[in-house]
Amino acid sequence: MAETTAATGRRIAFARLRDLALIPAIIAIAIVGQLVSPVFLRGDNLINVLQTMSEIAILVLAQALVLIVKKMDLSLESTVGLAPGVAAWLTVPVGAGHGLGLLPGGWSVPVTLAVGVLVGVINALFIIRFGLNGFIVTLGMLIVLRGILTGISGGQTFFRLPASMLYLGTEQWLGMPVSVWLCLILFAAGIVVLGFTSFGRSLYAIGGNVDAARAAGIRTGRVLWIVIVTASLLAALSGLLLSGRLASVASAQGNGYIFTVFAAAVIGGISLNGGKGTMFGAFTGILLLFMIQNVLTLAGVPAQWIGALNGTIILIALALSRVTGGKAQD
Amino acid sequence: MAETTAATGRRIAFARLRDLALIPAIIAIAIVGQLVSPVFLRGDNLINVLQTMSEIAILVLAQALVLIVKKMDLSLESTVGLAPGVAAWLTVPVGAGHGLGLLPGGWSVPVTLAVGVLVGVINALFIIRFGLNGFIVTLGMLIVLRGILTGISGGQTFFRLPASMLYLGTEQWLGMPVSVWLCLILFAAGIVVLGFTSFGRSLYAIGGNVDAARAAGIRTGRVLWIVIVTASLLAALSGLLLSGRLASVASAQGNGYIFTVFAAAVIGGISLNGGKGTMFGAFTGILLLFMIQNVLTLAGVPAQWIGALNGTIILIALALSRVTGGKAQD
Amino acid sequence: MVATPPVVEATGVTKRYGSTVALHEAAISIDQGQTHALVGRNGAGKSTLVNVLTGLQAPDEGTVTFAGEPAPRLTDRDAWRQRVACVYQKSTIIPELTVAENLFLNRHDHGRSGLISWKTVRRKARELLDTWSVDVDVRLPAGDLDVEQRQFVEIARALSFGARFIVLDEPTALLDAAAITRLFGRIRDLQQQGVTFLFISHHLEEIYEICDVVTVFRDARHVLTTAVGALPRAELVAAMTGEAAAETAGARRVPDVAAAPVLEMTGVSLAGAYEDVSLRVRAGEIVGLAGAASSGRIAIAETVAGLRAATGGVVEIAGSLSQPGSVPAALRAGVGFVPQDRHHQGYVAQMSVADNGTLTIPDRLGRAGFIDGRRRDGLARAMIGKLAIKTPGPELPVSGLSGGNQQKVVMARALANDPKLLVLINPTAGVDVRSKEFLLGKVGEIAESGAGVLVASDELDDLRRCDRVLVVFQGRVVAEMPRGWHDHQLVAAMEGVDLDG
Amino acid sequence: DSGAGGGATVVGVDYPRSDTDFWNSYIKYTPESAKELGLELKTTNSQNDVAKLTANVQTFISQGVKGVAMAPQDTAAIAPTLEQLAAKKIPVVTVDTRPDSGDVFMVVRADNRAYGEKACRFLGAKLGGKGKVVMLQGDLASINGRDRTEAFNDCMKSNYPGITVLGEATNWDGAVAAQKLQTDLTANPDVKGVYMQSSFALSGTLQVLKQKDLLVPPTDPKHVFIVSNDGIPEELKNIAEGHIDATVSQPADLYAKYALQYLKAAIDGKTFSPGKTDHDSTIVQVRDGLLEDQLSAPLVTADGGTFDGVPSLKHDDKSLWGNKLS
Numbered sequence A, B: 001m002a003e004t005t006a007a008t009g010r011r012i013a014f015a016r017l018r019d020l021a022l023i024p025a026i027i028a029i030a031i032v033g034q035l036v037s038p039v040f041l042r043g044d045n046l047i048n049v050l051q052t053m054s055e056i057a058i059l060v061l062a063q064a065l066v067l068i069v070k071k072m073d074l075s076l077e078s079t080v081g082l083a084p085g086v087a088a089w090l091t092v093p094v095g096a097g098h099g100l101g102l103l104p105g106g107w108s109v110p111v112t113l114a115v116g117v118l119v120g121v122i123n124a125l126f127i128i129r130f131g132l133n134g135f136i137v138t139l140g141m142l143i144v145l146r147g148i149l150t151g152i153s154g155g156q157t158f159f160r161l162p163a164s165m166l167y168l169g170t171e172q173w174l175g176m177p178v179s180v181w182l183c184l185i186l187f188a189a190g191i192v193v194l195g196f197t198s199f200g201r202s203l204y205a206i207g208g209n210v211d212a213a214r215a216a217g218i219r220t221g222r223v224l225w226i227v228i229v230t231a232s233l234l235a236a237l238s239g240l241l242l243s244g245r246l247a248s249v250a251s252a253q254g255n256g257y258i259f260t261v262f263a264a265a266v267i268g269g270i271s272l273n274g275g276k277g278t279m280f281g282a283f284t285g286i287l288l289l290f291m292i293q294n295v296l297t298l299a300g301v302p303a304q305w306i307g308a309l310n311g312t313i314i315l316i317a318l319a320l321s322r323v324t325g326g327k328a329q330d
Numbered sequence C: 001m002v003a004t005p006p007v008v009e010a011t012g013v014t015k016r017y018g019s020t021v022a023l024h025e026a027a028i029s030i031d032q033g034q035t036h037a038l039v040g041r042n043g044a045g046k047s048t049l050v051n052v053l054t055g056l057q058a059p060d061e062g063t064v065t066f067a068g069e070p071a072p073r074l075t076d077r078d079a080w081r082q083r084v085a086c087v088y089q090k091s092t093i094i095p096e097l098t099v100a101e102n103l104f105l106n107r108h109d110h111g112r113s114g115l116i117s118w119k120t121v122r123r124k125a126r127e128l129l130d131t132w133s134v135d136v137d138v139r140l141p142a143g144d145l146d147v148e149q150r151q152f153v154e155i156a157r158a159l160s161f162g163a164r165f166i167v168l169d170e171p172t173a174l175l176d177a178a179a180i181t182r183l184f185g186r187i188r189d190l191q192q193q194g195v196t197f198l199f200i201s202h203h204l205e206e207i208y209e210i211c212d213v214v215t216v217f218r219d220a221r222h223v224l225t226t227a228v229g230a231l232p233r234a235e236l237v238a239a240m241t242g243e244a245a246a247e248t249a250g251a252r253r254v255p256d257v258a259a260a261p262v263l264e265m266t267g268v269s270l271a272g273a274y275e276d277v278s279l280r281v282r283a284g285e286i287v288g289l290a291g292a293a294s295s296g297r298i299a300i301a302e303t304v305a306g307l308r309a310a311t312g313g314v315v316e317i318a319g320s321l322s323q324p325g326s327v328p329a330a331l332r333a334g335v336g337f338v339p340q341d342r343h344h345q346g347y348v349a350q351m352s353v354a355d356n357g358t359l360t361i362p363d364r365l366g367r368a369g370f371i372d373g374r375r376r377d378g379l380a381r382a383m384i385g386k387l388a389i390k391t392p393g394p395e396l397p398v399s400g401l402s403g404g405n406q407q408k409v410v411m412a413r414a415l416a417n418d419p420k421l422l423v424l425i426n427p428t429a430g431v432d433v434r435s436k437e438f439l440l441g442k443v444g445e446i447a448e449s450g451a452g453v454l455v456a457s458d459e460l461d462d463l464r465r466c467d468r469v470l471v472v473f474q475g476r477v478v479a480e481m482p483r484g485w486h487d488h489q490l491v492a493a494m495e496g497v498d499l500d501g
Numbered sequence D: 001d002s003g004a005g006g007g008a009t010v011v012g013v014d015y016p017r018s019d020t021d022f023w024n025s026y027i028k029y030t031p032e033s034a035k036e037l038g039l040e041l042k043t044t045n046s047q048n049d050v051a052k053l054t055a056n057v058q059t060f061i062s063q064g065v066k067g068v069a070m071a072p073q074d075t076a077a078i079a080p081t082l083e084q085l086a087a088k089k090i091p092v093v094t095v096d097t098r099p100d101s102g103d104v105f106m107v108v109r110a111d112n113r114a115y116g117e118k119a120c121r122f123l124g125a126k127l128g129g130k131g132k133v134v135m136l137q138g139d140l141a142s143i144n145g146r147d148r149t150e151a152f153n154d155c156m157k158s159n160y161p162g163i164t165v166l167g168e169a170t171n172w173d174g175a176v177a178a179q180k181l182q183t184d185l186t187a188n189p190d191v192k193g194v195y196m197q198s199s200f201a202l203s204g205t206l207q208v209l210k211q212k213d214l215l216v217p218p219t220d221p222k223h224v225f226i227v228s229n230d231g232i233p234e235e236l237k238n239i240a241e242g243h244i245d246a247t248v249s250q251p252a253d254l255y256a257k258y259a260l261q262y263l264k265a266a267i268d269g270k271t272f273s274p275g276k277t278d279h280d281s282t283i284v285q286v287r288d289g290l291l292e293d294q295l296s297a298p299l300v301t302a303d304g305g306t307f308d309g310v311p312s313l314k315h316d317d318k319s320l321w322g323n324k325l326s
C-alpha cells in the first residue's frame, strides 16, 4: 500500500508539474542567450521578444481554446490576414494603398472584428450544425479565406491604413507596446476563465467526454459555438495588431503561422485529444519558441543553418518537457 | 427484427459507399472540365494529371497508412526534399551542380532510400520507444529535416543529377510515365495489403483499439515500427520521383505539401481518429484535388482567384462526400 | 390513501436509431417511494428508456411526465437534474479531470469572488467519498482509478444531488460482492427517506433483494409490470426471454484428478500486484479466482494470458515454459483469453463481427498472410451459430451489437484457436441472465472436452460453476474452496476474514 | 560585446531569404565585401517574412549597429521599421526593392520592370511578333514578381500585339511551374516561348519540354524559346548548351558590394546626387529624398547579339557574376 500512496503523490505532483514543464527549458535558453550576447536579457530585447510574439501568442490562445474542446481550427492563420485585409480593402482610399475607400477609416476596426466573427460562425455552422470534421472544414476554410484575400488584394499589399487600425499595433502604454499588454491581459483572462469558472471547466469536460458533459448538464452545443467564434475573433484581433505593427496588410499575412501555433500549443502541454492543458502552459510554449528564435538571431547563426538548429532545439525542449512534466505530450 | 436487418444492410452499404463517396464529385468535375476545355478528357491531359499528382499521391498513401494506425507524420513533406537532397549532395560533382561529388552516381538511389529509412527509424524511436506525441515529434522533425536540407545545400538547388536519379522520374513505360505506373502499382498493393491480408487488418485493429489489438496477440509495437518506417521510405521514393521529374533538388522541395496530403487523405475518407478509411478512398481524394487544379488552369482563371475557387470547390466536394458517404468525415 | 400522481410516467414511447427500433410503444409508471426494477435481455431497450427518462434523448413518439407535469425541454438541463439523477450504464467519468471535479462537475462551489473555490470543492468531495468509505485521493485524475472506484464515484455523484428520483442502470455490473452490499445498504437508507428508484440489473437475485415492483421489457416492448413477490424467478426469466426457462443444473462429472496440468504457476510474483502465487489447473478442470477489488486476481489471470510479465516465478502452460509478457506466445501455447473489460480490451468497435472473431487466428484465414474472405466469414458463421450471437451477419460492426452479444463475440474469439487453457476475466459482466447461463454452459462444455479453465470473476454465479475456487487477498492466495461453498463463506474469505479459525 | 565598443564599425545586414540560388549568392558575397570595406557584420535572415524582418531590425538596434542593409520583399510593410531607424539616426540601404514610403539613404537595385521588358523584347524578336508564350510568374504577393509580370505584359501589348501571353502564378515553386507549363503545352501545343521570372523553374521547364520532344536546337522549327532570370551559373551553362536562349543576370555581387559601400559612405557622412556613377550605372531620384542607384542587369544570350534594340552579353562574359563563382 505504501508504494501506492507514494505513487499517488507522484501522479498528483506530475499533474501539477505539467504546467511548469517548460520552465527548465526556458531558463536554459535564457542562460545560453545571455552567454551568446549580453544584449539578450536587456529589457528592450525582452520587450522585443514579447512584442514580436504577441500576435502569434494570441493565436496560440485561440487555438488552445479550440483544442481543449477537442476541435481544431486551421483557418485561424488565414483569418489573421483576411480580417484586417477586408477592413483595409474597404477603408483605404483608392490609389497607392490599393483600397476601395468605400468606408471611412473609423470603420476599419469594427469591420476587422466583424469578419472574424463571421468566419467563426461559418466554421461553427459546418462543424457543429452539419457535423463535418473540424480539421478538414477549417483546412478548406484556410484555403478559401487565403484565396479571398489574394483575390480582393490582387496579391498586392494594402497600406496607408487608417489611424484607428494602427493604434493597437503601434502605441505604447507605460513604455510597453499595447500589443504586449493585450497579449498578457488576454492570457491572464484565459488562465482565470479556464481555471476558475464553470464555463472554463465545461470546456475541459467537453474535451474529455462530450456525452458525460451533456449528462452533467453542460450545454455542449452552445459552449462549442462560443469557443469556435471566440477563436476566430481572437485571430482577427491578432491580425489587427500585426497589420497595425507593420502599418499594412500583405496578401500573404499569416501564411504558415499555423505550424508555429500548433507547435507552441502542443509543446506547451495542450493535448490534441482534448480536455488537457492550461493557458499558462500554452504561453510558456510560444515564449520558448520565440526566445529560441531571438537567441539564434543574436548568435548570428549562418542563415542556412537557422532552420536546422531551431528544429533541433524544439525537439530537445520537447524531450526535456517530457522528462520534467511526465506524459506531457499525450 | 426485420427492421434491424434492414438497418444493418444500410450500415454495411454505407461502409462500402464511404470508399466511393467522392466518385460523384469526380464525375462532376470531369463534366465541368470537359465543358471548360475539350482538352480536359484527352488522354495526354489525363496522363498529365496523373503524372503531376503521382509524387504527392505516394505521400498520401504513406500518410494514410500512418493515420489508419492513429498516428501522424508531418515530417513526410521534409523527407521528400531531404532524401534526394542528401543523395544529390553526395553524388553531384563540385561546381555548378553545388554537390560534393563524394560518391559515384550509382549510389544516389540507394542513398535516397536509406535516408528515408533513417528518418523513419528516428521518428519511430521518438514516438514508439519514448512515447512522445507523434504530431509534435514529426512537426519538430519537419523543421529539423527542412533545416538540414537548407544547410547542406546552402539554400541552393542541386542540378546535374546522376542518370540513375532521373530514370524513374523521366522514363516512360508503354507510353505512360514510370512515376504514374509506380503510383498506381503502389496503390493497388496498398488496397490488397490493407483489404486482404492479416497484416493490413492489424493496422485497422491498432487504429481502432490498440489495447484490444494487443490482447488479441497483435505485435502492436512491431506493426507501428513497420508502418512509420515504410511511410518515410515511401516519402523518400516520392522525393526521388519528383527530383527525377524536375531533374533537380530545390532546397524548398516538398514545402507545404503536407496540407494537400492531409486534405486528400481526409477528403478521401481516412479518419484522423484511426482505424477507418481505405486506400481507394485516399486515391480518389488526391485525384479529385488535382483534377480541380487542372481544370482551373485550363479554364485560365485569373491567378488571384484560383486559391479562393480551389478552396470553395474542396469544401463543396467535402459536403458532397458527406451527403453520399454518410458520416465519411468522422 | 391519497392518489398522488406517479413520480415519473412514460407512455407510448418509441425510439429508433436509424431503423433499429430500440423502444416500441414502451410504457412505465413509477410511484412515489417505489424501488422499481427494469429487466430485459441485452438490447431490450432498457438503457434507451433511461436516456429518455433522464432527458438525454427525446423519444420519437410518446410522452414523459414527472409528477403529472410534462417533461422539461431537452436543453433545460437544470430542470431535468432537479427531477432525476442517474448512474448511466456507460461511464460518465471524465478521465482527465480530478476525482473531486468529476464529483462536482458543473456545480462547483464559487467563492465570494465568483470564482471556483477549489478548496471547498476538494473538501466536499473528500467528505462525500468518505461517506462511501472509498479511499482515493480526490486530487487524482479520475482516469487513474480502477473500475470499482470509478463506479463508486459515479454512484456517489448521482446520489449526492439530493434528487427524489434516482435511476441506476446496471450499477452492480462492475462491483464485487462487498461493494454491492455497501451500495444496497445506502439504497435502503434512502428508501427509508422515501426516495424513488429505477433499478436495472442482470442479477435477478438483486431484484428480489431490494425491489418491490418489476417491469419486464422484451424486444423493445413492455411485457409486464407486477410486484416482485408475485413473480417467481422462473416466470421472470420466461417473461424476459419469451420462452419457458430451462434452468441448467450445475451437475458436472468430477474432473479427473490425474489429468495432466494445463497451467502450472509456481512462486509467481508481480511487483505491486501479487506475490508468490502457486496454482495448478488440470485438463478438464474449472478453477476460479475470487478476490476483492485490487486483490490481484485479475493481474494473475492477465499474467497467464501474457498481458503482464511476472517479475518472478515460473508459469508453465501445457507443460512448456511460457514466455513472460507475450500474448502471441500465450496464444501459441494454447491459451484462449477473455479480457476484463470488453469495451477497453475485448473488441475493435468499428470492425466486423467476423474480423473481431478471427483476430487471433490469422494463419487459419488463408495462405501467406492473405485473408480468404469466404473462409473468414465461414468461420465467423460457425461461431455465430455455436454461441448463438444475435447478429444479422458476420459483416456487422461489433458496435452495432448489444452488450451481451458483444461479450459473446469476445468469447467466440477466445474459443477460436481451440484453447487448451481458457482464461476468463469477468466473462459475464453486463450480460443478461439467459446469455449468462448460455456462456457458462459453454464454458462447462469446453472443460468437458478436455480444456482447463481459469475464471477470475466478481460474479458468484461464475464462481459457482468452478470445481475449485482460490481466494486472493491482498496479492496472496489465502484459501481454496471446493465446489459447494456457501456465498457468505466465500465473501468472508474475500474480505480476509477466516471463519473456520 | 554589442559592437558599440568594438574597433570596426558594426553594420547589420538582413538577408531576405536563404532558399533561392540568387539570394544565396548574395549571402556569399556580402561578407567578402564587408571584409574589403573593413566593416563588422551582424547578419540575420527574415525568411521572406516582413514580420521577422522588423523583429531582426529590433535586434540590430539592441546590438547597436551603425547602419542597416535590407531587402524588404514587402515594400509597404517596412515603413514603420524605417521610421524607427530614422528616429534612431541609423542609415538604411535597401537592396533589390524600393520601399513604398519612408526614406532610405540609397536604394541599390536593378529595375525589375527592365527584366520583364528585356525578356519581352527578346522573345518578341525571336518569335517575329506572333505566336503564344507562357509566362511562369512568381508569387502574386511578390512585388518584384509583379513588376516583371506587368512590364512583360505591357511591352507585349504595345510592341507585339500578335503574341498571346499565358500567365501562370507558381508561388516560386518549381513543381507547380512544371505542372502548369505541362498543362498549357497540352492545351496549346503551338506555344513558342517561355518566360521564367526566376531560375527556380529552370530544370523543371527543360524536363517538360524534353518529355514533349520540344527540347531541340534553335535551328529546329519546333524549338521553344526560353528566357530565364537571375543569371545563376546553371543558366549560363544551359545557354551555352543551347537548351535555353537567354537570361537576365541580376547583379548579386554588385548588390552586396554597393549596399555595403553606400552604407559605409552614409556612416562616414558622405552624400550622393543623381547622375552617372563610377560603376557604369546611374543614380536617379525616384521621389524627393529617395535616391536609387540602378545597377545594370544585362540580358545574356548565346551570341551576345542585340534584339529589338536590347543589347546582350555573351554567356561566357567574364563580367557576369555567374562566371566569377569559384
Ligand SMILES: Nc1ncnc2c1ncn2[C@@H]1O[C@H](COP(=O)(O)OP(=O)(O)OP(=O)(O)O)[C@@H](O)[C@H]1O
Binding pocket: C017, C018, C020, C021, C022, C040, C041, C042, C043, C044, C045, C046, C047, C048, C049, C089, C400, C401, C402, C403, C404, C430, C432
Ligand atoms: N446510439 C445507438 N445507435 C444505434 N443503435 C443503438 C444505439 N443505442 C442503442 N442502440 C440499439 O438499441 C437497442 C436497445 O439498446 P439498449 O442499450 O437500450 O439495450 P439494453 O436493454 O440497455 O441492453 P443491455 O442490457 O446490454 O444494456 C439495441 O439493439 C442497441 O443496439
Ligand SMILES: Nc1ncnc2c1ncn2[C@@H]1O[C@H](COP(=O)(O)OP(=O)(O)OP(=O)(O)O)[C@@H](O)[C@H]1O
Binding pocket: C146, C147, C148, C270, C271, C272, C273, C274, C291, C292, C293, C294, C295, C296, C297, C298, C299, C300, C308
Ligand atoms: N503491473 C503493475 N504494476 C504495479 N501495480 C500493479 C500492476 N498491476 C496491478 N497493480 C496494482 O495491484 C493491485 C491489483 O491489481 P489488479 O488490477 O489485478 O486488481 P484486481 O484484482 O484486478 O482488482 P479489480 O477488481 O479492481 O480489477 C491494484 O492495486 C493494481 O493497481
Ligand SMILES: [Mg+2]
Binding pocket: C046, C047, C048, C089, C169
Ligand atoms: Mg443497457
Ligand SMILES: [Mg+2]
Binding pocket: C146, C294, C298, C299, C340
Ligand atoms: Mg482489475
